[in-house]
């Protein structure tokens with residue numbers, strides 16, 4: 001089955017999709033929203049960035065998980081290194097900088113010091129394309145996008161942290177485990193034998209002790225949370241949903257207890273990758 005990812009060629013999403021694709025074809029779309037729409041049709045998997053070690057959650061992906069029928073089939077971690085690149089412009093000569101918002105956040109210190117206007121783009125590859133097309137400009141981009149657009153790397157490794165890592169999800173509308181046909185593929189358990197499940201909890205109403213009660217269910221079952229992130233429910237100010245990942249084989253018992261307290265959207269259980 002094909003893998004859909006954020007394009008054009010040279011994005012980190014594209015690089016990772018090619019790496020895991022094996023014999024499967026990689027198809028590129030201009031937005032993460034489109035990747036969700038394609039995956040939801042059930043004719044391909046989608047590969048989407050979900051969180052970064054420095055910049056946090058990727059809003060478009062969290063929205064996709066909330067609003068579509070896509071579930072999680074696998075997770076991947078990818079080290080991310082950003083570069084300042086241009087078509088012959090030296091670092092001191094850049095008058096405007098093209099950067100993807102996630103990349104801007106991951107390189108905020110370098111960009112702040114550069115002190116020039118930043119224009120946000122749809123992807124790191126788009127940043128490279130725009131730097132090529134606009135004289136006097138520079139881009140924050142990947143090595144492969146710089147190569148594709150024949151830009152020079154004028155400052156490598158401009159990310160805030162040496163340990164900059166983005167977590168990606170393989171999404172599909174199926175409940176099923178990750179199928180074969182893709183290289184590096186996931187066994188049903190990782191080397192450590194650990195698995196992870198993801199859910200979205202929507203408490204719908206606010207009351208004292210609500211989050212305490214929710215977390216109490218995890219504590220009672222002795223289940224380890226690996227991530228919790230709140231995000232606006234979009235129903236109005238002060239109303240939130242919680243994205244929760246936890247270590248479990250299926251989480252069945254825990255999820256049925258949680259359902260007595262709040263609405264739960266199940267996103268699936270999958271092999272827990274080591275970072």
Ligand SMILES: O=C(O)C(=O)C[C@]1(C(=O)O)C=C[C@@H](O)C=C1
Pocket residue numbers: 006010011012013014049052058080100102103122123124125142166
């Ligand atoms: O623009 C790209 O290269 C992408 O693949 C998107 C994306 C993201 O949205 O997080 C992927 C990895 C990096 O964290 C920066 C950008």
